[in-house]
Amino acid sequence: MNSLIAEKRYQFAKWIEIIKSCKTSGIQISEWLKQNNISKDPYYYLLRKLKDVCLESLQA
Numbered sequence: 001m002n003s004l005i006a007e008k009r010y011q012f013a014k015w016i017e018i019i020k021s022c023k024t025s026g027i028q029i030s031e032w033l034k035q036n037n038i039s040k041d042p043y044y045y046l047l048r049k050l051k052d053v054c055l056e057s058l059q060a
Contacts, residue, residue, distance in 0.1 A: 012053070018036075019046075
């Protein structure tokens with residue numbers, strides 16, 4: 001596996017943990033993002049990308 005693929009998987013794993021933490025926090029997403037100093041644009045962009053990856057893996 002080349003380093004670019006490994007880096008991409010690492011970044012996805014990191015964002016999966018961020019999204020899980022946000023979803024299980026029990027507070028609104030906007031409030032959680034503010035408390036954790038995360039911008040909403042990258043959060044929603046990567047949420048969409050992760051959903052796409054999941055859909056692709058289900059189709060395969």
